[in-house]
Amino acid sequence: MANKVWVFVDQFKGEALTASWEVVAVGRKLADELGSGVTAVVIGGSVEALAAPSFHYGADEVVAAEDASLEDYRAGAYASVLSKAAGEAGAEVILFPTTTRGRELAGMVAIDLNTGVLVDVTKLGLEDGELLATRPVYAGKLLSKVKCAAKPQVVTLRGRAFEKPEADESRSGTVTKVDAVVAEDAIKTKVTGYEADDGGVSLLDTSVIISGGRGVSNNTKMDPPGELTEDSEIEVWKAQQGFKLIGDLADLLGGAVGASRAAVDSDYIPYAAQVGQTGKLVSPDLYIAAGISGAIQHLAGMRSSKVIVAINKDVDAPIFKYARFGVVGDLYDILPPLTAALKERLGK
Amino acid sequence: MKIVVCVKQVPDSAATVVVEDGQVTWGDSPLVINPWDEYAVEAALRLTEEHGGDVVALGLGGEDAKEALKHALAMGCSEALLISDPALAGSDTQAVSRVLAAAVQKIGDADAVVFGKQAIDSDTGVTPAMVARLLDWPALTLVSSISLADGLVKADRAMEEGRQQVEAKLPIVLSIVKDYGEPRYPSFMGIRKASRAEIPLWGLSDVGIDAPASVVTWPEVFAPPVREITNEIIEGGSPEEIAAKLADKIMEEKVL
Ligand SMILES: Cc1cc2nc3c(=O)[nH]c(=O)nc-3n(C[C@H](O)[C@H](O)[C@H](O)COP(=O)(O)OP(=O)(O)OC[C@H]3O[C@@H](n4cnc5c(N)ncnc54)[C@H](O)[C@@H]3O)c2cc1C
Ligand SMILES: Nc1ncnc2c1ncn2[C@@H]1O[C@H](COP(=O)(O)O)[C@@H](O)[C@H]1O
Numbered sequence: 001m002a003n004k005v006w007v008f009v010d011q012f013k014g015e016a017l018t019a020s021w022e023v024v025a026v027g028r029k030l031a032d033e034l035g036s037g038v039t040a041v042v043i044g045g046s047v048e049a050l051a052a053p054s055f056h057y058g059a060d061e062v063v064a065a066e067d068a069s070l071e072d073y074r075a076g077a078y079a080s081v082l083s084k085a086a087g088e089a090g091a092e093v094i095l096f097p098t099t100t101r102g103r104e105l106a107g108m109v110a111i112d113l114n115t116g117v118l119v120d121v122t123k124l125g126l127e128d129g130e131l132l133a134t135r136p137v138y139a140g141k142l143l144s145k146v147k148c149a150a151k152p153q154v155v156t157l158r159g160r161a162f163e164k165p166e167a168d169e170s171r172s173g174t175v176t177k178v179d180a181v182v183a184e185d186a187i188k189t190k191v192t193g194y195e196a197d198d199g200g201v202s203l204l205d206t207s208v209i210i211s212g213g214r215g216v217s218n219n220t221k222m223d224p225p226g227e228l229t230e231d232s233e234i235e236v237w238k239a240q241q242g243f244k245l246i247g248d249l250a251d252l253l254g255g256a257v258g259a260s261r262a263a264v265d266s267d268y269i270p271y272a273a274q275v276g277q278t279g280k281l282v283s284p285d286l287y288i289a290a291g292i293s294g295a296i297q298h299l300a301g302m303r304s305s306k307v308i309v310a311i312n313k314d315v316d317a318p319i320f321k322y323a324r325f326g327v328v329g330d331l332y333d334i335l336p337p338l339t340a341a342l343k344e345r346l347g348k
Numbered sequence: 349m350k351i352v353v354c355v356k357q358v359p360d361s362a363a364t365v366v367v368e369d370g371q372v373t374w375g376d377s378p379l380v381i382n383p384w385d386e387y388a389v390e391a392a393l394r395l396t397e398e399h400g401g402d403v404v405a406l407g408l409g410g411e412d413a414k415e416a417l418k419h420a421l422a423m424g425c426s427e428a429l430l431i432s433d434p435a436l437a438g439s440d441t442q443a444v445s446r447v448l449a450a451a452v453q454k455i456g457d458a459d460a461v462v463f464g465k466q467a468i469d470s471d472t473g474v475t476p477a478m479v480a481r482l483l484d485w486p487a488l489t490l491v492s493s494i495s496l497a498d499g500l501v502k503a504d505r506a507m508e509e510g511r512q513q514v515e516a517k518l519p520i521v522l523s524i525v526k527d528y529g530e531p532r533y534p535s536f537m538g539i540r541k542a543s544r545a546e547i548p549l550w551g552l553s554d555v556g557i558d559a560p561a562s563v564v565t566w567p568e569v570f571a572p573p574v575r576e577i578t579n580e581i582i583e584g585g586s587p588e589e590i591a592a593k594l595a596d597k598i599m600e601e602k603v604l
Contacts, residue, residue, distance in 0.1 A: 012507075012508070012509050013509075017508065072512075073507075073512070075477065075480075075487055075489070076480075076481075076486065076487065079481070099508060100489075100490060100506070100507050100508060101507070103473055103474060103477070104474070104476075104477040104487070104489055105477075106474060106477075107441075107445075107474030107475075107476075107477030107478045107481070108477050108478070108480070108481045108487075110442055110474075110478065111442065111445070111478050111481040111482055112481065115442070115563060116440050116441070116442045116562070116563040116564035117441065117442065117472075117474055117564070118564065119441075119471070119472040119473065119474055120471060120472075135471075136471065136572075137469065137470060137471055137569065138359070138365040138372075138468070138469055138471070139361075139468060139471065140572065141364075141365040141572075142365055142366075142367060142372065142569050142570065142571060142572070143569070143570055143571070143572050144566045144568070144569045144570075145566060145567050145568040145569075145570075146564060146565070146566050146567075147564070147565050147566075147567060148563050148564050149563045149564075149565065150563040188485070188486035188516050188517070189486045189487075189488065189514050189515065189516040190514065190515050190516070191512055191513065191514050192502070192513045192514065192515055193512075193513035194510060194511065194512050194513065195510050195511045195513070196509060196510040197509065197510040197511075202508060204508070207603070208603070208604070253604060271526055271527050272506075274526075277361050277468060278361070278383055278384070278468070278526065285603035286598065286601075286603040286604065295362075296361075296362055296364070297361050297362065304572075306601075306603060307598070307601045307603050308577075309594070309598065320579060320581070321579065322577065323577075323579060324577055324578065324579070324580065324601070325580050325581075325582055325594060325597050325598070326579060326580070326581045326582065327581070327582050327583075327590055327594060328581060328583065329587065329590065330587075333587035334587055334590065334591055334594075337587055337588040337590075337591035337592070338591040338594055338595060340591070341588075341591050341592045341594075341595035342595045342598065342599075342604070344595075345595055345596070345599050346604065
């Protein structure tokens with residue numbers, strides 16, 4: 001009997017994204033409840049090494065598509081592999097991580113298999129034998145229960161929303177090789193290059209985030225170098241000094257640096273760091289907001305963090321209402337001793 | 349060239365959205381163009397400014413969903429079109445994608461369909477991929493820069509790990525991210541023109557399809573459980589003393 005639950009393992013250059021294993025583990029649980037097995041799909045140029053961890057996290061079978069034409073991620077070609085394999089096997093549920101690739105592939109596969117898709121789900125279970133999911137809408141201002149009446153049910157799962165998966169290295173399974181479906185000359189897109197980001201910790205993948213806002217440029221104590229004359233240059237320079245303090249703390253804690261939109265729009269830091277409704281939606285265990293007022297669009301992106309700490313000069317800043325701990329003060333005064341104090345306590 | 353840009357009307361991002369009697373409401377907050385779609389309009393306009401041609405703004409929604417399209421017109425789109433049909437109430441993303449794809453074909457001769465990254469109400473972000481699949485056009489999604497020459501589009505895509513440089517031939521589906529560049533403000537003339545514009549309304553018969561079956565339903569929408577947060581202000585003493593107290597408190601939470 002073919003497995004009812006299928007899972008897409010998202011990888012980049014042969015390395016799986018952590019969210020992929022969360023999804024395999026959720027697939028395992030679901031399959032146990034359905035009395036069936038899990039098939040994990042790996043697609044790429046050389047991805048067979050991902051089979052072992054797929055088994056460890058809960059897969060019974062790995063379908064591996066390896067081909068030169070699949071070396072670079074191209075949505076159309078990847079989707080065709082998935083749709084063919086899962087479609088022919090009669091998959092009932094196909095799970096993806098909500099990554100940029102996962103989201104896009106889920107949409108394409110849903111069209112190929114004539115079904116719908118439940119996107120960015122944070123809770124998944126069975127009710128009367130049917131899949132029932134919960135997902136945030138309106139940037140998390142509300143939650144929605146969602147169902148899909150057609151099969152297969154295509155679902156993408158939000159990273160870090162489900163239990164941290166445990167690897168069981170004694171588990172193994174069977175590897176089934178499949179071919180690419182679309183020939184190279186019929187693939188409509190070409191990848192001509194790739195530029196890595198600066199390699200900092202990813203906001204979506206971390207349990208600690210330290211964010212800075214417009215307040216980071218409000219530094220009355222440091223004098224900018226004399227060659228800076230434009231106000232905007234001086235502002236950015238000041239902000240960068242503040243983001244260095246934020247970066248020091250993030251480095252100590254192995255966390256990522258985030259920002260408000262005001263900080264991004266003022267060119268203090270690239271857009272990739274923006275947290276909020278039109279940035280990244282994050283939910284770390286610890287979120288420290290420095291010089292951020294707590295606008296509704298910012299809160300939408302981080303409100304579900306486990307412990308929120310706010311450092312802000314203004315006692316009336318809305319962020320304090322959402323913070324477990326607040327310090328009414330200047331971030332330039334508080335951050336350096338905070339980093340030092342945590343360093344001592346962590347024995348680093 | 350002819351570009352179709354898909355714009356959705358959504359409650360303002362600053363709206364307090366709540367559920368009352370099972371209905372989602374946002375008080376007096378205005379309905380606006382989906383903020384991500386402003387980037388899509390900007391990209392479509394820049395492409396036609398550079399290469400000639402027209403931009404058609406396409407929306408799907410209730411009969412009152414014209415504000416978003418008016419904004420697109422005010423920014424500089426030459427035409428707008430609203431698909432509205434009672435049979436589309438409660439449509440899921442897949443059904444919306446089928447109607448949008450059919451409308452693009454009905455409009456005809458489009459070289460590109462441009463989307464925002466995601467609608468800030470439903471937060472799905474899969475419509476561009478679905479429409480591309482339905483049209484069987486290449487999809488370059490999450491694009492932060494575009495160049496076009498001899499029918500070949502070169503673009504940078506934003507992924508988790510960095511930027512992927514990709515290319516594909518027209519006709520093409522694009523979705524645009526914020527790194528592309530700030531959308532323009534509507535000009536005074538643009539606003540005047542948009543306020544006078546009659547936006548044609550198409551029913552499904554005008555699109556030329558039957559209502560696609562929706563398979564995704566949302567039996568319940570509810571407010572997230574209120575989290576009981578005890579707010580504690582750490583104060584007293586020098587910054588060093590405050591920082592030390594805060595560090596102790598953070599350690600006690602066992603999140604590090
Ligand atoms: C469509 C739309 C989408 C949006 N999406 C997002 C989004 O995704 N993410 C987002 O963040 N915003 C978003 N916004 C913007 C949002 O409305 C706010 O403008 C923004 O979050 C404000 O950023 P801020 O808190 O850094 O700046 P401000 O509101 O200016 O706050 C700065 C804070 O710093 C404090 N401060 C100043 N100096 C110091 C100091 N030395 N030490 C300590 N504190 C200090 C001040 O008291 C103040 O509270 C969006 C807005 C719109 C319209
Ligand atoms: N009802 C709609 N009318 C017009 N465009 C839409 C509609 N729904 C989605 N879109 C487009 O698809 C993009 C992604 O939306 P979504 O997949 O719903 O998050 C949006 O940014 C719009 O460009």
